[in-house]
Ligand SMILES: Nc1ncnc2c1ncn2[C@@H]1O[C@H](COP(=O)(O)OP(=O)(O)O)[C@@H](O)[C@H]1O
């Protein structure tokens with residue numbers, strides 16, 4: 001393949017998108033998978049499509065509209081979940097469809113052509129600009145800092161919120177901050193994988209890593225690594241095969257997860273292997289004692 | 292007689308859920324050397340009482356007053372009856388036990404070497420040291436309960452609230468468990484919800500009977516008639532005076548296999 005200035009520029013942009021995409025999605029993904037907030041995140045993703053439509057209609061950057069819709073709906077769901085008489089999953093399902101409906105209506109009534117609409121639905125690296133990358137970079141730094149500084153608090157709130165309330169008065173504040181960060185991660189990664197596919201960018205890496213480790217911090221770190229490998233692999237494959245990038249990334253990730261599952265299935269779980277090791281160790285000790 | 296400081300006072304508390312009152316007009320004071328057994332029928336409001344003390348449930352009416360020099364709402368040791376934690380969460384036993392240290396730290400807490408050493412001591416005391424790197428889905432119910440007990444104890448709280456700790460404690464651990472509580476009671480107040488009035492009456496110094504209302508009984512001995520008077524219809528399994536050491540096994544001799 002000929003290396004032109006266009007190719008070189010595209011290559012740099014792709015690698016940066018993969019880097020920041022995997023950092024943000026890996027950290028946020030570990031949080032939503034561990035806390036079982038995947039359905040909620042799906043609701044936020046699709047609600048944000050309403051903002052994309054509104055962006056088109058008002059002539060502002062659709063991602064700004066999406067961020068607005070995403071954050072408001074995330075906080076709305078979090079708020080409703082405190083009320084005991086609201087069924088959270090119904091509220092999420094409601095927002096999910098409502099956001100899509102609003103988006104479709106806005107796009108329909110927007111006069112003339114709506115450029116790049118497909119790229120918001122299915123993602124496209126070609127349309128990612130310097131501004132998108134800068135936003136993703138800032139969000140990556142915020143995510144790393146926030147999770148590094150407040151690691152223990154986030155871990156314990158995620159594990160058992162009621163118990164966390166016995167030692168911290170900031171549990172509600174943290175829950176809102178976290179869900180807002182998650183919705184920003186989703187919205188900014190829509191540029192890469194699109195509304196339809198972005199959630200898998202968050203959920204597949206942690207599920208892959210959790211086949212090998214059950215430590216929150218390690219799951220987070222290795223999800224970033226696995227996400228980066230999956231994304232660069234997907235970008236490269238989509239480039240050579242000339243197929244859509246977002247879909248290829250997800251395809252590569254799912255393929256990787258399936259392969260890991262099969263390999264894992266053959267060697268047995270880490271638990272049973274450790275049990276065998278423990279037993280061997282115990283035998284050794286008993287043997288020494290008798291001597 | 293030595294004067295004892297009060298830690299926590301409930302005054303005319305009414306509390307419940309969704310507007311339904313569970314506890315009505317409850318007043319209670321806990322002093323720093325208390326060892327209180329909380330008894331009462333199922334659904335009587337024992338767990339609710341503990342939640343009010345912890346600030347997990349805001350009462351409809353009344354006040355929870357802390358003696359701030361000795362205790363704040365954020366450094367009470369708590370063993371829940373049922374933990375809301377998700378046992379499939381990717382977290383190790385050690386990290387859960389160490390979460391009990393968060394009470395004295397801010398939101399940016401880090402765990403240091405001394406914290407890990409402290410967690411090792413607690414886990415060894417509770418016989419869960421060998422489980423330290425496991426995640427929670429790999430534990431039995433009794434092991435899990437000990438992990439949560441470790442979480443409640445590790446911060447050396449001034450007040451320890453235990454909600455039906457006997458549920459998962461097997462008989463081989465029971466004796467040692469109550470003896471341990473007795474030892475801990477020299478340093479902290481203990482409030483323990485239990486169904487087993489007979490067993491705990493050998494250890495507790497006072498009783499609170501909770502059945503919508505609360506009746507305080509200023510001694511570790513309680514009779515069926517008194518329970519009836521308090522409106523606390525529960526069965527006495529044995530009388531408090533019976534020494535339970537009879538059942539203690541002696542295994543400290545040399546064993547040669
Ligand atoms: N989260 C809740 N929502 C609504 N009602 C509750 C809740 N928790 C407890 N209750 C009700 O409050 C009453 C007292 O419960 P609880 O304090 O758990 O009793 P106990 O611990 O003495 O068995 C029960 O009737 C129970 O149904």
Ligand SMILES: [Mg+2]
Pocket residue numbers: 337338339372454
């Ligand atoms: Mg209870």
